Amino acid sequence: MTKNIIELEDDSFEERVLKSDKPVMVDFWAPWCGPCKAIAPTIDALEKEYGDKMIFAKVNVDENPITPSKYGVQAIPTLIFFKAGEIADQITGMVAKEKLEETIKGVL
């Protein structure tokens, strides 16, 4: 687990995501989700490349039920990209690095 990926909680979500100056990618995940674990190395790699322009964060949906339900997350992994407090893009399910990188570039 890369330390550069911020672990968010329901309480800290507004402050750290909605009020962030930089765009934020939030990875909704859970420890029981195989595909979430499978895409983690891809997200780590992209954080190394784009970490200076975008904040990479994740929400454990087991421990933080309020945020996923607020954004209608009913499937994981779901990645939601926030820009200036608004949803800029969203990806559900396992995704190739190329597609994820395109989405990041699109949001930036």
Place this chain on the structure above:
Amino acid sequence: MSKSNYDLVIIGAGPAGLTAGMYAARARMNVLLLEKAVPGGQILVTDWIENYPGFPEGISGFDLSEKMRIQAEEMGLKIEIAEVHSLNLSKELKEIVLKDRSIITKSLIIASGASPKNLGIGEDKFIGKGVSFCATCDAPFFKGKTVVAIGGGDTAVQEAIFLTKFAKKVYLIHRRDELRAAKILQERAFENNKIEIVWDSVATSIEGFFGVESVKIKNIKTNEEKVLKADGCFIWVGILPNTSFLNDAVETDEFGFILADTKMQTSVPGVYAVGDVRDTPLRQITTAVGDAAIAALSAEHFIENL
């Protein structure tokens, strides 16, 4: 365009591709495995595997795929994340076209697997909003809720049972009057009082405003229609081969699954098909890894005789 040369290229890093790669790397072939997303394949979305020998307590799909990947890489297999766009198999050396370059190889193993089939009843707009193909990923979001599961094979029945850990009620919709799933799974489904099997029926539409609110079903014997209130709809009605890059380069059956002989060779010499993408009577991890070992040996023999 830069070009590389390999003895063997494998397409797909599910159990079949990883096993073929392990055998080939162990035989010291110059081998590359191409994977379009992440290694693992369909077993990544399998909650629990209890029919792969050697794991008497069972093992999660993610753990098994990770073990297979690590074992193959330790044997020397190189895995590259890249999607195959097309194949050119008309010459002795095979060309694999990626987005930014082409790869030349003496032999090729296609292990690209299969994906869940859609129903085509408007479920697309509800994906991630109640419609799912993966209980392991999404079942916990339906804690205490009612869900519909569609299908009658191993996957449908196993996953419907898994859903009952969270959902208060699971309607299992099946178009025939008996299940195709393994008997042990059928027994568990029949004993489970949260599962109600709706026989002889198909789903005809999914309704909802923000997400799934109900699923309309029809009894195909009586034509009687019924609306089931449900918060989720899980679909397991079979699979389609992942062959978008194939363009008839090798022969397939009527559904697009690749035809291969007992050595796993396709209609093109030096090109092999293994695992779920192959026309095969059984699609299991055990059969995929068996196919793969045979294909790796066939490829090794093939290039020795070039």
